[in-house]
Amino acid sequence: MDSVDVRANSRPGRGCPAAYGYTPRAIARDAEVHAEVLYVIGGLYGNLQALHEIERMAALEEVAATLVFNGDFHWFDADVAWCAAVERGVLRHHALRGNVETEAAADDDANGCGCAYPENVPDADVERSNRILLHLRTTVRAADESMPGLRARLAALPMHLVAAVGDARIGIVHGDAWSLAGWRFGHEALHGADDAALRRAFEQSAVDIFASSHTCLPALRLFDTAAGERVVINNGAAGMPNFAGDRTGLITRIATTPVPASLARSRRYGTEVADVYIDALAVAFDTAAWDAQFAQVWPAGSPAAVSYGRRIIDGPQFSIDDALGRTGRAGCATAA
Numbered sequence: 001m002d003s004v005d006v007r008a009n010s011r012p013g014r015g016c017p018a019a020y021g022y023t024p025r026a027i028a029r030d031a032e033v034h035a036e037v038l039y040v041i042g043g044l045y046g047n048l049q050a051l052h053e054i055e056r057m058a059a060l061e062e063v064a065a066t067l068v069f070n071g072d073f074h075w076f077d078a079d080v081a082w083c084a085a086v087e088r089g090v091l092r093h094h095a096l097r098g099n100v101e102t103e104a105a106a107d108d109d110a111n112g113c114g115c116a117y118p119e120n121v122p123d124a125d126v127e128r129s130n131r132i133l134l135h136l137r138t139t140v141r142a143a144d145e146s147m148p149g150l151r152a153r154l155a156a157l158p159m160h161l162v163a164a165v166g167d168a169r170i171g172i173v174h175g176d177a178w179s180l181a182g183w184r185f186g187h188e189a190l191h192g193a194d195d196a197a198l199r200r201a202f203e204q205s206a207v208d209i210f211a212s213s214h215t216c217l218p219a220l221r222l223f224d225t226a227a228g229e230r231v232v233i234n235n236g237a238a239g240m241p242n243f244a245g246d247r248t249g250l251i252t253r254i255a256t257t258p259v260p261a262s263l264a265r266s267r268r269y270g271t272e273v274a275d276v277y278i279d280a281l282a283v284a285f286d287t288a289a290w291d292a293q294f295a296q297v298w299p300a301g302s303p304a305a306v307s308y309g310r311r312i313i314d315g316p317q318f319s320i321d322d323a324l325g326r327t328g329r330a331g332c333a334t335a336a
Helices: 050-059 080-091 099-104 123-148 150-156 187-191 195-205 261-266 287-299 303-314
Strands: 034-036 035-040 065-070 095-096 161-167 170-175 209-211 219-225 229-233 247-253 268-275 276-283
Touching: 034 065, 034 247, 035 050, 035 161, 035 170, 050 065, 050 080, 050 276, 050 287, 065 161, 065 303, 080 123, 095 161, 099 123, 099 150, 099 219, 123 303, 161 247, 187 219, 187 229, 195 209, 195 219, 209 247, 219 268, 229 261, 229 268, 229 276, 261 268, 261 276, 287 303
Parallel strands: 034 161, 035 065, 065 095, 170 209, 209 229
Antiparallel strands: 035 247, 161 170, 219 229, 247 276, 268 276
């Protein structure tokens, strides 16, 4: 039987609503997107400077890159003009909804931020995330007046998408193969995972690669299956630092060609599977402009500043070795 990752815990921010669930078999369908170079951009979190840098990076590719925002492109942009600018930027490309877009467009407070935080995340962090979501929801409602249909559009975005890059099939999700807010593609779960369950997910979905985000920390793992090597790659956050002492965001590049020389300095790690290149690329956005925009809406003492301020400046206590499962260290679970 297919497993659907829906948590019974109903506390706001902790539970995983039944509507978030699906099975890997739902992804076993024809590709909606075909590309030679694919960027998967999870966790932009309203960072316009990162969005502009990603588009600049895409322009350096030797063939046109296709951009897919796989959820949580809104979050810190709890200002009407800022929110509308993020929405216009994302509208130029493909997009999925994450828990942020789902709950920002909703009316029910029962789900909180919809993060489905595991129990190792302190209650205070969960409560602050719920408050950030409520602020953003108010903003989205106001922005809907200047961009009619914004809330309806966010609610109607798909939870997953299938892309074809060369002959490789990619299941693009926000959370994992079972849920919009699933944590099984987080680095801690992924590197200590039940290999049999993940192999079944690949078999049932008929994909070679899963690309996700949600857990806000990156991860990459290869799996040997009867059909050949398969990969899960989680880009962590495009709009926030992912490694200690490194303020860059991170995106996933999947392509039929290697990272071009013009972007070689951005490559952090990668692998090759199903005749495609899979790489994590750093997004070196304008940090000064970002810091100023963030502080204007989220001053010291605000929920976002308390939960994310140190990470935004210093990065999380996390390394590339952690992302690749070389350390066996459980990182701090953070997500939007």
